[in-house]
Amino acid sequence: KPVSAAASEAKGAASTDIDTAHIKYGYCTEFIINLEKHYDENSEHEFKAYLESIGDSIVVVSDEDVVKVHVHTNDPGKAISRALTYGSLTRIKIDNMREEHQEKLIKDAAKVAEQQKFEEEERKKMVPPKPVGFISVSIGEGIGEIFRELGVDYLIEGGQTMNPSTEDMLRAIEEVNAETIYILPNNKNIILAANQAKLLTKDKEVIVIPTKTVPQGITAVVTYSAEASVEENTEAMSEEIKNVKTGQITYAVRDTHIDDKEIHEGDIMGIGDHEILAVGKEIQDVTLETIALMDADDAELITVYYGEDTKAEDAEKLEQALTEKYPSCDVEVYAGGQPIYYYVVSVE
Numbered sequence: 001k002p003v004s005a006a007a008s009e010a011k012g013a014a015s016t017d018i019d020t021a022h023i024k025y026g027y028c029t030e031f032i033i034n035l036e037k038h039y040d041e042n043s044e045h046e047f048k049a050y051l052e053s054i055g056d057s058i059v060v061v062s063d064e065d066v067v068k069v070h071v072h073t074n075d076p077g078k079a080i081s082r083a084l085t086y087g088s089l090t091r092i093k094i095d096n097m098r099e100e101h102q103e104k105l106i107k108d109a110a111k112v113a114e115q116q117k118f119e120e121e122e123r124k125k126m127v128p129p130k131p132v133g134f135i136s137v138s139i140g141e142g143i144g145e146i147f148r149e150l151g152v153d154y155l156i157e158g159g160q161t162m163n164p165s166t167e168d169m170l171r172a173i174e175e176v177n178a179e180t181i182y183i184l185p186n187n188k189n190i191i192l193a194a195n196q197a198k199l200l201t202k203d204k205e206v207i208v209i210p211t212k213t214v215p216q217g218i219t220a221v222v223t224y225s226a227e228a229s230v231e232e233n234t235e236a237m238s239e240e241i242k243n244v245k246t247g248q249i250t251y252a253v254r255d256t257h258i259d260d261k262e263i264h265e266g267d268i269m270g271i272g273d274h275e276i277l278a279v280g281k282e283i284q285d286v287t288l289e290t291i292a293l294m295d296a297d298d299a300e301l302i303t304v305y306y307g308e309d310t311k312a313e314d315a316e317k318l319e320q321a322l323t324e325k326y327p328s329c330d331v332e333v334y335a336g337g338q339p340i341y342y343y344v345v346s347v348e
Contacts, residue, residue: 133178
């Protein structure tokens, strides 16, 4: 067989194996034997038979005083050791096909992802932007679902120890295909990042509604009217969130003294918009006291979002207690799924 044909066959065999998901023999091994001992057809037959016992994709080509060898095997050393019985070796090349296969998969996946991103960007260019979009910071799966049902386009996960950055805001703005985008930070610590993202955005109008709590954010979205102008909606949402009082029920992580209250590690705390309203040992007792101090007697609506560490039956007991205590007020309870806070409550 001509040398060029052998090289072509070896290359083809290697490419085929690398393209397969399952690789039986991991090392593509190639070398040239400079013959120094007797080597005839029987020798070549024996050598090939040995290589077949330790691998596959075998190509052995004799050309005057050299033998060119290609084999896929899990132990290149065995092939090399047997070849050394016929002479010295040169041009030894050993490739890890499993590694090459993995690198190929990674490169292929990267190409696919890049193509998908390109196609998505092209698709966005073809889709005209809608007039208004919403970005909201959310905490918990249940609260996130509420925002989605209300028409929020993009959710940024936030929380007590996970404040989104300006970069997170800019990424969200880029994803929302709208001429005007409202951002609901829902946390006083995130308002600055939202405003910085607004200043850095030139191709879209970004409006930050300064919501400091999730209930304020939900109220803002509910207040929005598609029939009203951007200016009217901005004013209406900004005014309406001022009517929302928020309480958050959590636990103390250490002993402390805040707002004239002695607090011990493990105590339950009811935190209002501006101060700690209640401290105690029982979650429901503290929640009821917190809501009472939020002027619930004059409210029309009390909304409760219970967290991931709160049982549904406990939330139902709280709902019953609130309904009995405030019979003229609507009481709504939702599974918020938020961490840290047993309950997030709003009074409107």
